[in-house]
Amino acid sequence: MPEMETANRHEIAKALDELATICDTGFAFALHIRFTRPNILYRTYPQAWIDRYSEKGMMIEDPVVLWGLRERGIVRWADLDDPNGILAEAAQYGLKNGLTCSVGPNSSRSISGFTRSSAPFTETEAQYLLGVTQHLHDLTENLSAL
Template structure:
């Protein structure tokens, strides 16, 4: 199965688990992801961008510093700018962040849904999907790669 089709299938599977959206920053090198997919609401995406929230987002900071799973309602999450509460106010609840890969090529993801907190087996499913996306998209350093160009055209945004 080719890489593009596989990533498309994995993103579709994530979409089925995350009815209010997900975001994947894949293979972050320095401060920039090789690939970025998100399908949160346009309202939230615009608000997040217009207000530069990535710089204050505690789950992004956590993902750059750690690997594993973080629940957005973790009482130890340091969020002085209130980004998680702002997300909740925009309908993004029950959030889970998953970070995988080495610091030099980290993948950080966020997943939300309306139907209540993700159960342990659902979080494990999300983790497996994210780790597979990370693995399948590995080795795409060449900016002229046809696979990379095709992966950048995949669109999972909400209409």
């Protein structure tokens, strides 16, 4: 493994460890989405939710994913329309106070989601999470897996 890639992986691991302290109910990264498929997918949400989400093919109608593919920046889940009840169902699995960040060009978009059991993320925390998303997007540009 090249030295630069090893350094990037250590930096990525450090960032993910720090996020675990902020996002007690989980977070997810879909990095470098090309042709609707992420090059790297990393999720710490409860396995029961990941299984339900996958089994029901929720990604196609997920307002977080749809927003992230169309927009860049930050959005709170509470501000998204949820006509199919996906975010409401996620809340039943403990995924509350959600926030999503989206960075990168349309040809290589990265989308992240963050949740926690306490109060919604502050604006300062939201900007920090956007920065982490951009940093991981940059670090993983040439990686194939976490």
